Amino acid sequence: MKKNIFLFLFFYCMATSLYAQQRLSLPDVDAIGYDANGSWIDLYKKVGTDRYAQRRLQIDRKEISISKASVAYQMVWDLYSCNDTLSRNDIEKARERFVDVDNLRPIALESYVCKTFDIKEDGNWKRNEEKSNYVLKFLRSDLAFIQQLRYTKADRYAYRVITTSSCVPDSVTTWRGESQPLSPLVLELKGGKTVLLFAYRSFNYLLLPTIKGDQFVKLSRDCQPAELTEAGNKYDAAAPYDFMNIVLKYFLNVKKTDEGRCQLVNAFGENMLKQDYDSIICGERFIIAHTKKGVDVYNLYLQKLDLGNVLVAYEIPNCMIGCINVLNEKGAFYYDEMGKKMKNPWKIQLRVCGTVPHWTYSLLKKRGQYQLKYYTAGPGVTCEEDKRYVLSDCQPTDSISFLDGKKEYRCNGNSWFLGALDVRPEWIRVGRNGKFGILAYDYKQPNDVEPKEGIVKYGDWERPLETYPVRTLKGETILPMVYDSIMMHNDGYIYFYKDGKVGIYSYNDTPVYDELEQSTRYFYHIVKDGVSGWLDLKTNKEHYYSKSKE
Structure with a gap:
């Protein structure tokens, strides 16, 4: 009767979820079991001669409410009970590896923190690169990495599509590789014995501190334990690659307290x-x-x-x-x-698609009228298009250009992705009587228009061409023609000048600065009313170190 009561409590109490706990204490567990699945760890309590009560332990990284105003990804333990008891033979028939806690030694997670270990798996684990070493690195008590490291120079393309913590020149032979971030978890068992689990979303690895030494298990097809040996500072040079694959929200989040x-x-x-x-x-x-x-x-x-x-x-x-x-x-x-x-940010060089449309905008003067030619070509289209628009507001004596001062602008389907300068070809810079303004045009054709069909030849190769009727457009005034100069700079902003002052459209209603110069991506050095300061273009807020103008 006592045994039945105990079993009832054993199953009932463990059918629960435990949130945001790194340690799970189960002092009545006599053994654990694992297989290649990795989705769970089995826990066994001895309840008689060769009879074990079984529970199943799972982990998940769930987005949950952590305060009245915050949600975050947290590690959640789930414990499930199984109805029947099992014999040791039943467990082994299920192709599960059985670990008796009597064969383990007590350890503390803290004794591993800030240490790096070689994983001696004898080349049995799948590798992304040949001749790479598997390494376990404990960065903090809440964060560890499994790394595949090679002592080599950089593959130039690979180096240019990842982010590192500091500069590692391509030509330097050093430890380089990939990192998989994991959350270390502590499972406390009978007699003060401890097992370390490592999870991303579910269990990925298992550290068994056996009496003979640490065994490291990859919960995949091959569950043969690997030996762990301390590596000292052997892999210190690989530190810039620590966080290369981390999705930070799975490991760190912002919690808003009840006090705000x-x-x-x-x-x-x-x-x-x-x-x-x-x-x-x-x-x-x-x-x-x-x-x-x-x-x-x-x-x-x-x-x-x-x-x-x-x-x-x-x-x-x-x-x-x-x-x-x-x-x-x-x-x-x-x-x-x-x-x-x-000195400057080093932007990642992105791989682009080769089969994209190409667009060319050209400003032309035909029979005393200014026209915009909008031509579509490139490998991303099956038919080239020639569209032309008369800019009716522009007088023959005007000087016109795109915002960068040029009369031709080219872009393609990759330009936005690469962050190329967009001169806004719909906006035309117009100079008249020594003053400048901006007119905007909408380059569209009516839905019912029928283009003239033809061909365009490239040597022995030809492509279909559709030529649309010339359409007359009336512009919309963006900036009136009252400014001494207007020009888009390489930062993509439109600078406008008047009476010795300069401003940035549309951050300023009128030019207000004596001096305005980009210093970094987001901050511009300014002089306003003789006072030197800084302009934060993300917020359009001015910062001064002398008399406050904020």
Whole structure:
């Protein structure tokens, strides 16, 4: 009767979910079992001679509510009971590996933190690259990496499509590779014995601290344990690759407290910055935390970077080296993830499609009238198109161009993806009587128009061509012709000048600055009414270090 009562409690109490806990204590578990599935770990309680009660343990990374105003990805344990008891023979028939806790030794997760281990799997694990080493790296108690590292120079293309924490020149032979981020989990068993589990969304790896030494198990087709040996500082040079594949929201999230403050919490709900902030921006490579006194910037190692008295900070996306644009008491600068100054961001070179449309916009003068020729060609279309529009507002004596001062603009289907300068060809810069303005035109043909069909020849090759009737358009005034100059700069912004002042359309209603010069992507040095300062173009806010004009 006592045994039946115990079994009832055993099953009933464990049929539950446990949220945001890194440690799960099950002091009555006598053995664990695992197979190639990786979706669960079986837990066994001995309830008689060669009889075991079974529970099944699963883990998942779920988006759950962590406060009244916040949701975040957290690790969730799920325990399920099984109805029948099993014999050892039943367990082995299920092709499950059985580990008796008597064959394990007590360990502490903390003794592994900040250490790196070689995984001696004798070449049996699948590799992305030949001659690579499998490595287990404990970065923090809440974050570990499985890495495949090779001692080699860089594949130039591979280097240009990933983000590293600091510069690793292609020509340098060093440890390079890939990292898989994982959350370490602690399963405490009978007699103080401990097993470490590693999960991304479900269980991926298992560390068994046997009496003879640490065994590391990959929960996949081949479950043969591998030996772990400490690697010391052998792989320190691979540190720039630590975070190359991390999806940060699965490991760090912003929690808003009931008091309206913000915390950076990990997958177990722990406050990782050990303090509350007014706001926190969790980017791809940086954490930007705001207080009323200023801004703190952290890298993914959660190291607070010494960047001076930071007023504003913005992460630069899609860089080969993690880069942040900072405005501090000394000016505007770029910094890498280690807090070192960078001259410019190194943008990732993206692979593009070769079969895209090509468009050419040309400004022409025909019989005293200005026309816009809009020509479509390229491998991304089956038929070329020639469309022309009379710009009726432009007088024969006007000087016209696109916003960059040129009379031709070319782009293609990859231009937006690559971040190429878009001169807004619908907007025409018009000079009249020594003054400049902007007129906007809508280059569209009526739906019922029938183009003239023809061909265009390229040597021995020809393509169909559709030529549309010339259409007359009336423009819309964007800026009146009262400005001394108007020009789009390489930053993509339209500068307009009048009476010795300069402004940026549409951030300024009229030119207001004595001087305006881009310093970094987001910050411009300005002089206004003789006072030097900085313009933050993301917020259109001015910052001054002398007399406040904010």
